[in-house]
Amino acid sequence: MAAGRGPARGPTGAAFERRGRAAAAMAEEALEDGRTARTLPSLRQLSRALPFARSHGRLGVSASGRLTVPALCSQESADPQQTAFALRKAWTLYSVTPLHRFRRSRLSDYARLLSAFIAAEKQKGLAVEVGVELDIKVALSSLAELRGSELDQAALLVQLSSRSRASSKNSEDKLVWSGWFCSMFGDELSENVPENFTCLPLFLTHGAESYTSLVGSWFQKTFDCCFRRLAISPLNLSWMVAMWAGYKLERAASAVELVFSMPCLSQPLDISYAIHPEDAKALWDTVQKTPGEITQGEVDVFMDCLYAHFHRHFKIHLSAAKLVKVSTGIASAHCDGIVKILHSQYLPGVLMLLTELAISQIQ
Amino acid sequence: HLATSLPLPSERDHLRPRIDMVVFMIDIKSKYSLKNVETSLAYVDASFFLGKVCFLVTGVGRVNACSIETNAVCKLAEAYCSPVLFCELELEGIRAATAQRLLRMLQICAGHIPGVSALSFVSLMRNSNVD
Numbered sequence: 001m002a003a004g005r006g007p008a009r010g011p012t013g014a015a016f017e018r019r020g021r022a023a024a025a026m027a028e029e030a031l032e033d034g035r036t037a038r039t040l041p042s043l044r045q046l047s048r049a050l051p052f053a054r055s056h057g058r059l060g061v062s063a064s065g066r067l068t069v070p071a072l073c074s075q076e077s078a079d080p081q082q083t084a085f086a087l088r089k090a091w092t093l094y095s096v097t098p099l100h101r102f103r104r105s106r107l108s109d110y111a112r113l114l115s116a117f118i119a120a121e122k123q124k125g126l127a128v129e130v131g132v133e134l135d136i137k138v139a140l141s142s143l144a145e146l147r148g149s150e151l152d153q154a155a156l157l158v159q160l161s162s163r164s165r166a167s168s169k170n171s172e173d174k175l176v177w178s179g180w181f182c183s184m185f186g187d188e189l190s191e192n193v194p195e196n197f198t199c200l201p202l203f204l205t206h207g208a209e210s211y212t213s214l215v216g217s218w219f220q221k222t223f224d225c226c227f228r229r230l231a232i233s234p235l236n237l238s239w240m241v242a243m244w245a246g247y248k249l250e251r252a253a254s255a256v257e258l259v260f261s262m263p264c265l266s267q268p269l270d271i272s273y274a275i276h277p278e279d280a281k282a283l284w285d286t287v288q289k290t291p292g293e294i295t296q297g298e299v300d301v302f303m304d305c306l307y308a309h310f311h312r313h314f315k316i317h318l319s320a321a322k323l324v325k326v327s328t329g330i331a332s333a334h335c336d337g338i339v340k341i342l343h344s345q346y347l348p349g350v351l352m353l354l355t356e357l358a359i360s361q362i363q
Numbered sequence: 364h365l366a367t368s369l370p371l372p373s374e375r376d377h378l379r380p381r382i383d384m385v386v387f388m389i390d391i392k393s394k395y396s397l398k399n400v401e402t403s404l405a406y407v408d409a410s411f412f413l414g415k416v417c418f419l420v421t422g423v424g425r426v427n428a429c430s431i432e433t434n435a436v437c438k439l440a441e442a443y444c445s446p447v448l449f450c451e452l453e454l455e456g457i458r459a460a461t462a463q464r465l466l467r468m469l470q471i472c473a474g475h476i477p478g479v480s481a482l483s484f485v486s487l488m489r490n491s492n493v494d
Binding site: 235 | 392393394395396398426427428429430431432435
């Protein structure tokens, strides 16, 4: 290995330990939501858990509102092929702390190191696929268009594809796992970070959990960063549904659906509340005062109208239940941190919200 | 005495002892609890708001399950000049500590602590809001 890089760490016992811990840490973070925090969060932390209600000085937005539809950095030359991979897939969300000494020029080196790491882990018997001989090929690529402002780092896409050894050399590689790091208007984080750090706070994965933990632990080891599952609170989900229901869609879109989980019951009970998209948009239009701006008060009024309507018909207070999933024609989001984006035009807007959530979880 | 909402039923007025303190409990996971508290506040006599009312926000340990904006609760408490306590009932230590705090406040409100009156809570509030 060339000098000037970090020490090449092979699959020693120590690395295995760290990988086991790292994988356990990534899984544990998902469990953490099932347990309450050991110590109470401070009031500042509690307020910060609701990022959308903060004031935004930039982009010419008033104190309590926020801009709704941002455009990608270079929208005019945006290649729809570049962003097509992000659509119509269920992405699991993680927040990532800044990467230390990440060099974009060395992507092919990193790809090689990562595939060697994965091969080594498989050899140690931590096989991700049992009984199937698979060669995992790693591809790292930079997506220059997937970012919001000039201050954002370009997105980084990691793809794991397999080719079965049994098949012929000319056979196609099958994509088994993909993950990408991105930052959409994440200036708040990148402003305060020292040199040598790359800020890509949002990490989205699609594929087997075992590959996610392998890739995650390699990144944690190599760039000294930290991954945590990103959960979405009911408050943030209600912001999302209010924003997305208000967007205009040309063709007939799918219904606006909210799924609630009823608390304190011996049997779990989920209530699914579906609204015609035009009705939802009409309701939002009467609530929203300034186009291009949304306030917490407007979101509250929108949700209260939906709750009141449901109560009138079914005598159930949905406001006492937990909102677990929202789904519109634009995108859908689940409180466990799983999103699916359906419309390329609103991809930057959705990513901006998610980046903000990721940043607030890191800080 | 525990009630799900105010006003208290008038049939038992003559059997009820004097009320020294009112604690409004808001569950951070339930928007309904906040609405309930807001409507119930209208039924409280104005003299209670001189230190004999307190807001207790429960469930703050689960930050990812919150349905209420904490700023809204703080603004409500400020509007009614009453302190807000945050706690997590699922953790035994915090539950016990919160109960002790409430008991202490109750003792002061009932006048059992000489030299300290409920009015002092109002002046203490200003300090706790500066973060």
